[in-house]
Amino acid sequence: MMPIPYGRQSITDEDIEAVIQTLKSDYLTQGPKIKEFEEAFAAYIGSEYAVAVSNGTAALHLNCIALGVKPGVKVITTPITFAASANCVRYCGGEVVFADIDPDTYLLDISKVRELLEKSPKGTYSGIIPVDFAGRAVDLEAFRKLADEYGLWIIEDACHAPGGYFVDSSKNQQSCGNGNFADLAIFSFHPVKHIAAGEGGMTTTNSKVLYEKLVMLRTHGIIKDDLKYQNSVSFATGVNTGSAQEEQEQVDYPGWYMEMQELGYNYRLTDIQAALGLSQLGRAEKGLVRRKDIAEVYRDAFSGQDFVLSQSGVVVGHAYHLYVLEVKDRVGLYNFLRGKSIYAQIHYIPTHLMPYYRELGWKEGDMPIAEEYYNNCISLPMYPTLSYDEQRFVIDTILLYYSEKNCS
Structure with a gap:
């Protein structure tokens, strides 16, 4: 059996043809495919506007600029995320303040955020960057109420969750990034994401003012x-x-x-990437269905196993960029899987424990729930082209490891 990674892009003949047609066109960048992709993506997400940029990190950076992050500004985010969710604040000279995660969802814990806000004078913090980690949607309705109470903006990092949603208090499905609760949201088109354009990112918003500012900032101002x-x-x-x-x-x-008119950046997306993204977007829903099917198989296989401390499970609205297990002896399992050419991954080393953030004063013990999660977590292979036989091999290999471990 071929090596099984934790994530993998799928490039079809239709994708290749879309790119070829763009290569034959008059525009390789700053052409009509950009607008076409933006409009199609906004329609898919349910937002008023979308702005395509070179990658998800660029989207985060521009969002922070557009919302006025600068030295002296404090922003709250989660430690369980890719470092860019915090770094974007630092790019602008702002201060990152981490709040711990909810052990049941792995998402930023709103009660911990409220504690930070309540113990500081109003005006201490300017914004919140919650992350739809692994594809599970943050309850942005609750965060919006809290943000309004303290005069904060919200950037939703939805890189893991295009097509995901949460159910609001009126029982309506609220799509990740639709702009109904967050001021801005960002997405990534990295190869392991739901929509793979090689690289690329998108910001969505319902604010015309922010939209126009972002369009200007992505092209040198x-x-x-x-x-x-x-x-x-x-x-x-x-x-x-x-x-x-x-x-x-x-x-x-x-x-x-x-x-x-302003000091901007060269954060443009190319028409080549937009063409590939458009083609991939056309089968995004089919990919979501397959990811949910894979999640159900994992859920059923690991429910009741004594080595499993927690798992992603089957959650309404989950987009399943990742399927996470918390297990006993995570390091042993990780190494055993690699020996069988199963390349599971760890998401993530808590950002506050990265050397850069340690130098800013963060240390072990500051985020105990996130740190405990990190000690146990492992992300299993999860992508639409994962075959049944491949998934069964992953499951059987995990069960074999713990069976042998118990016998030794």
């Missing part, structure tokens, strides 16, 4: 429309025919003219 800050039209046109006010009323700006 440069715009060609809404030219409202120019000092004189003569500079733009090379012709001085009168006062600036008269010229603004009379002159059409030439095609070459543009303005850098």
